[in-house]
Amino acid sequence: xxxxxxxxxxxxxxxxxxxxxxxxxxxxxxxxxxxxxxxxxxxxxxxxxxxxxxxxxxxxxxxxxxxxxxxxxxxxxxxxxxxxxxxxxxxxxxxxxxxxxxxxxxxxxxxxxxxxxxxxxxxxxxxxxxxxxxxxxxxxxxxxxxxxxxxxxxxxxxxxxxxxxxxxxxxxxxxxxxxxxxxxxxxxxxxxxxxxxxxxxxxxxxxxxxxxxxxxxxxxxxxxxxxxxxxxxxxxxxxxxxxxxxxxxxxxxxxxxxxxxxxxxxxxxxxxxxxxxxxxxxxxxxxxxxxxxxxxxxxxxxxxxxxxxxxxxxxxxxxxxxxxxxxxxxxxxxxxxxxxxxxxxxxxxxxxxxxxxxxxxxxxxxxxxxxxxxxxxxxxxxxxxxxxxxxxxxxxxxxxxxxxxxxxxxxxxxxxxxxxxxxxxxxxxxxxxxxxxxxxxxxxxxxxxxxxxxxxxxxxxxxxxxxxxxxxxxxxxxxxxxxxxxxxxxxxxxxxxxxxxxxxxxxxxx
Numbered sequence: 418x419x420x421x422x423x424x425x426x427x428x429x430x431x432x433x434x435x436x437x438x439x440x441x442x443x444x445x446x447x448x449x450x451x452x453x454x455x456x457x458x459x460x461x462x463x464x465x466x467x468x469x470x471x472x473x474x475x476x477x478x479x480x481x482x483x484x485x486x487x488x489x490x491x492x493x494x495x496x497x498x499x500x501x502x503x504x505x506x507x508x509x510x511x512x513x514x515x516x517x518x519x520x521x522x523x524x525x526x527x528x529x530x531x532x533x534x535x536x537x538x539x540x541x542x543x544x545x546x547x548x549x550x551x552x553x554x555x556x557x558x559x560x561x562x563x564x565x566x567x568x569x570x571x572x573x574x575x576x577x578x579x580x581x582x583x584x585x586x587x588x589x590x591x592x593x594x595x596x597x598x599x600x601x602x603x604x605x606x607x608x609x610x611x612x613x614x615x616x617x618x619x620x621x622x623x624x625x626x627x628x629x630x631x632x633x634x635x636x637x638x639x640x641x642x643x644x645x646x647x648x649x650x651x652x653x654x655x656x657x658x659x660x661x662x663x664x665x666x667x668x669x670x671x672x673x674x675x676x677x678x679x680x681x682x683x684x685x686x687x688x689x690x691x692x693x694x695x696x697x698x699x700x701x702x703x704x705x706x707x708x709x710x711x712x713x714x715x716x717x718x719x720x721x722x723x724x725x726x727x728x729x730x731x732x733x734x735x736x737x738x739x740x741x742x743x744x745x746x747x748x749x750x751x752x753x754x755x756x757x758x759x760x761x762x763x764x765x766x767x768x769x770x771x772x773x774x775x776x777x778x779x780x781x782x783x784x785x786x787x788x789x790x791x792x793x794x795x796x797x798x799x800x801x802x803x804x805x806x807x808x809x810x811x812x813x814x815x816x817x818x819x820x821x822x823x824x825x826x827x828x829x830x831x832x833x834x835x836x837x838x839x840x841x842x843x844x845x846x847x848x849x850x851x852x853x854x855x856x857x858x859x860x861x862x863x864x865x866x867x868x869x870x871x872x873x874x875x876x877x878x879x880x881x882x883x884x885x886x887x888x889x890x891x892x893x894x895x896x897x898x899x900x901x902x903x904x905x906x907x908x909x910x911x912x913x914x915x916x917x918x919x920x921x922x923x924x925x926x927x
Contacts, residue, residue, distance in 0.1 A: 436613055437555040441564055443609035444548045445571035447511060450602040451541050454518070455483075457583035457595040462711075463718050464592040464725065465530075466863045473843065473861045475527035480711075480835060481644040482531045486538025487545075488825055489637035493629040495546035495821025496681040503547040503554070504616045508607060510544025513537075515603030522593035533596075542824075549820035553808050554617045565805045569743045569797075581733070584726030628673055628681040635666030636825065643829075646836045682822070692810040694905035696826045698759050699803050701898030702766075702796075703830025704837075709792075709891065711835060712842055712884050713785075719862045720778050720877045734786050738793025743801055755802040756906035762799025763899035766792055770892035774885045778877045795895075806906075834894075838887045845883035851875050 458480065465471045465479065498506035514537055521533035548568075556564045586594040642659030649655045674680040686692045710732070717728040749758060769792035776784050804823060811819025847859040854872060858864045865876035 447606040453579040457579045471527045482535040483538040486535045487542045488640045490542035491821040491825045492632040494542045502616045507547035510540045514540030518596045518599035521596040546821040570740045584729035587725035625681045631670035638663035643836045695807040698902045699826045700830040703827045704834045704894045735789040735793045738790045739797040742797025755806040758802035759799045760899045760902040762795045765795030767892045767895035770888045774888035778881045842887045845886045849879035849882045
């Protein structure tokens, strides 16, 4: 493949690529395939429980197998994209994700579907880091915030389209159709990538196999421990063992990277408060939203009795509000510090969780829609500011790894959310049920409702009480995120050149 001027980061950020807005559209399409898949999957939880005889533990693994593969491979995938080409990794990821989606439609058991989801996670880990790194390569600095807002807004279209299209498919076809919709989106993104996107890569450097192995083992072990908490408990051997392996591997990774002549991750970045503080804020931002759909899709269908299509449409206000305020956040970002926008957005999200904690089985959809709108406002303000600040802190040569770091902290927050909020929801639900409910029917609301109409009122009341507790935990996480943004991030935007950070890191490595 012929080289392009965009293999040099200096020229890429000076004037911008002449087709950069078309390229942005293709990058958004690539991200949309991931967003649509994850939103549809949450909507299909009841169908998977019925048609595949999936237990709540199976459902959690269907969700978390993707997260485990995705988060475990992200840093390595980002490093490979910097080394061998971001466009190339984007294409490979799209092909793999589309093929795995097609295989998922043929699954006949929960574990077959879990395996396909893991393969989809591998594809996602290859394509996702390339999207943001290419975006920040083809756009000049003065347009990056606007492009980031556009990227976020189009991603929100996936949040709207996923449940709506998925609801139609679930109403008329079998559950496998929800994965089939990924295939044409992936094909369109592949065609657009081949036709429009130039290759982009960092300077030639040796591959770091030791760093890759340590990062994969470390991240996979940490995520494994987190997603095992709901089923096994925090003090279990599986959880503590996973945490121990993860800490040891990531400590070894940090020590190795510090001594390596060609590190995968420039560790000097973590001395930049913009980078480290924003990373922590993104973890908490992802924590607030990660487990939300897990609770709301069950509330809408099991408690309110909505069809999958109606449940999908009920989530649209969140996406619409987030889309509108993404654009407003980009405008405000030119006048307000990112620190202020991130903190304000998280504080608004905390308010939305407080509203949704008051939802009951008799309040219907009215109170919930207010909470969803408020949450969309908060996410729209905080998200683009956080992602832009983090990416602008990363030197051009390491944009693939920088994008991977952004995705890693998001997935860590999402995994924590599913584990913590899912565990809180399941435990509180079981405790709130009357003693007359058999032990085998206390694991989920679907199991309880299967006992018959006599148990429906108790199941719905218990689920709403449990959801209120989970929402309160989400509010605490959002408040913590707002405080972190105010305390850790600097008052003024950093002016230091990120390349200086890498140079300092390289000097210390030697």
